[in-house]
Amino acid sequence: MKNSTRMLAIAAAGTLALTACGGSGFEEETGGDGGGASQPPASAEGPAALRMLIGSSGDAETNAVKEAAQAWADETGNTVEVTVASDLNQELAQGFAGGSPADIFYLDAQSLADNAKAGNLYAYEAENNDDFYESLRNSFTYDGKQWCAPKDFSxxxxxxxxxxxxxxxxxxxxxxxxxxxxxxxxxxxxxxxxxxxxxxxxxxxxxxxxxxxxxxxxxxxxxxxxxxxxxxxxxxxxxxxxxxxxxxxxxxxxxxxxxxxxxxxxxxxxxxxxxxxxxxxxxxxxxxxxxxxxxxxxxxxxxxxxFTVCWGIAADSPNQAQAVELVNHLTTPEQQMAFAEAFGVMPSRQSAAEDYKNAFPEDAAFIAGGEYGHGPVxxxxxxxxxxxxxxxxxxxxxxxxxxxxxxxxxxxxxxxxx
Amino acid sequence: MIVILGLFLVGPIVMALWVSVSDWTGRGSPFSGNVDFVGLKHYRDMLATEGLARQDFMISLRNTFYYVLGVVPVQTVLALLLAVIVNQKFLKGRTFFRTAFYFPSVVSSVAISLVFLFLFTGTGAVNRFLGLLGISGPNWFADARGVLHLIGDGIGLWNMGSPPAFLTDTRVMNLSLWEWFSGPSVAMSAIMLQVVWTTAGTFMLMFLAALQDLPAEVDEAAMVDGANKWQRFMNVTIPHLRPTILLVITLGIIGTWQVFDQVYVMTSGAPAKTTLTPAYLSYSTAFNQLNFPRGAAMAFLLFLLIFALTQLQRWLLRDKDEVARRRAERQQRRQRRQGRTTTTAGEAAIARTTVEEAQS
Missing domain, CATH: 3.40.190.10 (Periplasmic binding protein-like II)
Known part of the structure; x- marks a missing residue:
């Protein structure tokens, strides 16, 4: 009898401790609706250490993304750690639940609405947002707001x-x-x-x-x-x-x-x-x-x-300003062409379409679909x-x-x- | 020890229980102020409310029910058979067979699943072998037809193209009776074959340990009494193995209701949701649809189901001699106690009369 009471007490204490750990990352943050473009981005003092989570198609993609991120890091004095997820959805969910998600990550258009509604995302627009195909911007719009910048599309x-x-x-x-x-x-x-x-x-x-x-x-x-x-x-x-x-x-x-x-x-x-x-x-x-x-x-x-993927930024990230800068770097037409050459994706910016058609004439049929294609449900x-x-x-x-x-x-x- | 139990067992269970009755969206701690209590909503969605959530959960229960019904008896019998074979003293190369039979159990289930995917493709090894026998095999993992439907069609009980109306029109919990009685789909049967093949080895080992525990004298005594091989097996070996059989079936039921890896690797629930299982559905609800509360609620329902079935199974397989003996003992004790109270009462009465007599 005495033993079981003690065990219960300790279990309760343990649960409380769990509560405390889980909560700490969350309570300090800005609140329930997951930020939004109206809020100023969170920005840490000094050089930021960004964590990036990607779902990669192979070494070519991993290396290209790492290289591009490193180039930005060298230029700005920040650091970026790129991690490849084997099950992206699951690893993202773990990060959000733990209160310390990756700052920047691949986000499939099919999971956008669920994540936006759950308050996981920080809504932002990359530089020259209108240059992205309209259908792609629509694919990342939920509740009247565009949540992230399209990375590329198929x-x-x-x-x-x-x-x-x-x-x-x-x-x-x-x-x-x-x-x-x-x-x-x-x-x-x-x-x-x-x-x-x-x-x-x-x-x-x-x-x-x-x-x-x-x-x-x-x-x-x-x-x-x-x-x-x-x-x-x-x-x-x-x-x-x-x-x-x-x-x-x-x-x-x-x-x-x-x-x-x-x-x-x-x-x-x-x-x-x-x-x-x-x-x-x-x-x-x-x-x-x-x-x-x-x-x-x-x-x-x-x-x-x-079908498209965007660069998601976490609502709980302390380095949102730096993450947006990194996205700007990753979505320049030149960088998108570099990705296209490295692992065969199509640039999400209309200004890169001509270059892409010249470099890959056999893909004209695919890139043309950017004008009239419809994104996922x-x-x-x-x-x-x-x-x-x-x-x-x-x-x-x-x-x-x-x-x-x-x-x-x-x-x-x-x-x-x- | 208690800290470890609290941290890794009680804590997560309490947390999951809370999540299953909350509206947690998977962001931050489920115990934070923004998460509200919604009562049994998620349980109601799966059991009481007409809708997609209940339909999917019921489909997964149906699939797994047939899966358990097929896998547990077959793997138990097969494991026992293998153990008896390997246990023979005069078998040559016993070690080799023991290793060979146990081998599938130590290989990763993901690797085996991939091998089976290739074996069971439409032009795979299994269908080529069936082709040699003149049977044109199905396209296993793309075939959603129910085995019971096929059998019924084969023996002329019904026509699969136009199933009997009284079966299709009666709907119980979102599914028609026709759908409930489909049996495992062809795709699910392929998974069942694989699971039997991989787990039989582990259970063989348990039977083997119990068989080697059987005293040789008992067997010899039965031989002296003139029992033949079959009688000795049924009346000496099997009763001796009763606890092991109970263990194997219990572990089998628990393991099969929780089937996950094979579905995750091979089918993701396809074709036509016929390989959807509660464990996989719970995972995909939580992590792909970000509906953690419903995923957690599903896990608790599955736990309750397994718990109930295991209890039922223990009750069915209880040792009837043992129960009878205990009951007899209890009765004896009660009688003895009653007897004792009567005597003391009698003595007291006598004593009282004696006292009264003395007073008067």
């Missing part, structure tokens, strides 16, 4: 296997510019079990056709679901029709993990993928000949999806709703599209209403 384009293209008797004039033409060439390129078009699963690919039809899952400010509308349905219906005709298949149906793998192993003549397919083909299928063309235009004009707590829709579309050819969209709206309504 878009989807139509990737064509040129050997199969010529084999089917098609020429450069046949490159599809409308959805009808795409359906035609897909049918022409279909050869037995091998479909003309292979798509990765989920709305991250099929969604491009939704944009081309003028639809989107949420309204402009991300407050109301709009999936159960004729435009969205038309986009998905177009893809489903291609599948029913046998001229399109999902990458999982041809036993591959994603569109690039299906394309590389020649299990499809065309695919819709982003500019990352360049690196994958160069590494895994070096002999494959292909070209990337812009997505054909839908009834509502050209449509593609874009941008609202807090929406992830499980999107995942649920994706799981309903896994058997795309036989999915009940109307019902799937209706249930998306119902589910989205309940999370957006909170």
């Amino acid at each position: 878009t989807l384009a139509l990737i064509i296997n040129t050997a199969m293209w010529e084999e089917a008797g098609l020429t450069d004039d046949d490159v599809p510019t409308t959805y009808d033409e795409l359906a035609e060439v897909a049918a022409t390129l279909t050869d037995g079990d091998r479909p003309g078009l292979v798509l990765g699963p989920g709305i991250d690919r099929a969604g491009a056709f939704v944009v081309g039809n003028g639809g989107w899952w949420l309204n402009e400010d991300g407050t109301e679901p709009t999936a159960d509308t004729p435009e969205v349905l038309a986009g998905l219906q177009y893809v489903q029709d291609l599948m029913k005709e046998g001229s399109a298949k999902l990458s999982s149906q041809v036993d591959t993990g994603w569109g690039g793998e299906a394309f590389g192993t020649e299990k499809g003549a065309m695919t819709v993928e982003g500019n990352w397919i360049k690196g994958a083909v160069a590494n895994d299928y070096p002999d494959l000949e292909y070209k990337a063309v812009e997505m054909p235009e839908g009834p509502a004009g050209p449509g593609t999806l874009l 941008n609202a807090p707590a929406i992830k499980p709703v999107v995942d649920d829709l994706n799981s309903k579309l896994e058997n795309f050819a036989e999915a009940d599209l109307k019902a799937a969209l209706e249930s998306f709206d119902t589910n989205a309504m309940s999370v957006l209403g909170q």
